[in-house]
Amino acid sequence: NAGVMQNPRHLVRRRGQEARLRCSPMKGHSHVYWYRQLPEEGLKFMVYLQKENIIDESGMPKERFSAEFPKEGPSILRIQQVVRGDSAAYFCASSPPRGVETQYFGPGTRLLVL
Amino acid sequence: DQQVKQNSPSLSVQEGRISILNCDYTNSMFDYFLWYKKYPAEGPTFLISISSIKDKNEDGRFTVFLNKSAKHLSLHIVPSQPGDSAVYFCAARPTSGTYKYIFGTGTRLKVLA
Numbered sequence: 001n002a003g004v005m006q007n008p009r010h011l012v013r014r015r016g017q018e019a020r021l022r023c024s025p026m027k028g029h030s031h032v033y034w035y036r037q038l039p040e041e042g043l044k045f046m047v048y049l050q051k052e053n054i055i056d057e058s059g060m061p062k063e064r065f066s067a068e069f070p071k072e073g074p075s076i077l078r079i080q081q082v083v084r085g086d087s088a089a090y091f092c093a094s095s096p097p098r099g100v101e102t103q104y105f106g107p108g109t110r111l112l113v114l
Numbered sequence: 115d116q117q118v119k120q121n122s123p124s125l126s127v128q129e130g131r132i133s134i135l136n137c138d139y140t141n142s143m144f145d146y147f148l149w150y151k152k153y154p155a156e157g158p159t160f161l162i163s164i165s166s167i168k169d170k171n172e173d174g175r176f177t178v179f180l181n182k183s184a185k186h187l188s189l190h191i192v193p194s195q196p197g198d199s200a201v202y203f204c205a206a207r208p209t210s211g212t213y214k215y216i217f218g219t220g221t222r223l224k225v226l227a
Contacts, residue, residue, distance in 0.1 A: 004157070033213070033215075035217075041219055042120075042219040042220055043158070043217040045215060045216070048213055055212070055213075056213075056214060058212070091157050091158070095213070102160055105159070105160075106157050107155075107156055108156070108157050110155075
């Protein structure tokens with residue numbers, strides 16, 4: 001019973017590099033959500049996607065951040081030209097197609113920008 | 115503007131006693147509330163939820179109470195166990211049609227053996 005998978009679990013980048021975070025939802029789930037947690041803070045919503053569609057990206061920074069959820073393969077959160085302030089834990093959650101009541105979270109990717 | 119607030123950053127409780135974690139919200143336009151538990155270096159784990167049309171939901175040792183007039187949510191854990199030691203987040207879902215959750219900042223619960 002595989003849960004939400006995220007990789008890598010830890011990612012170190014230097015300023016200016018690109019970071020790619022991957023998320024495979026639970027089996028049967030077609031809704032994916034990305035959240036970011038800064039140190040000592042709660043999780044902040046970034047983007048909500050369904051297969052091949054971005055439904056709500058109101059929490060995404062306007063520049064450098066993008067997300068996709070292709071027909072085949074995992075959802076990807078991409079951060080271009082990373083800065084130190086991007087250092088955080090990035091969590092992906094998924095929910096089934098019918099219900100949106102409960103989102104199930106992956107283990108997260110901890111991004112450190114040097 | 116923090117719409118979901120957990121004003122107690124930490125709580126210590128003796129094993130076997132009741133743990134009560136609190137959450138306040140400022141927006142009346144939430145229709146669904148959830149509690150998640152989070153261990154270090156792991157993702158949040160869903161615990162229990164409640165719809166805004168109810169005032170109580172119980173699941174084993176966990177009970178969530180919702181007081182809509184006070185815009186207040188609480189999670190009761192009884193009896194508390196050392197394995198319950200974790201950070202607990204409350205979350206709320208707006209009725210606006212988007213499915214994003216608004217999270218509180220968390221309460222770190224420590225259950226003392």
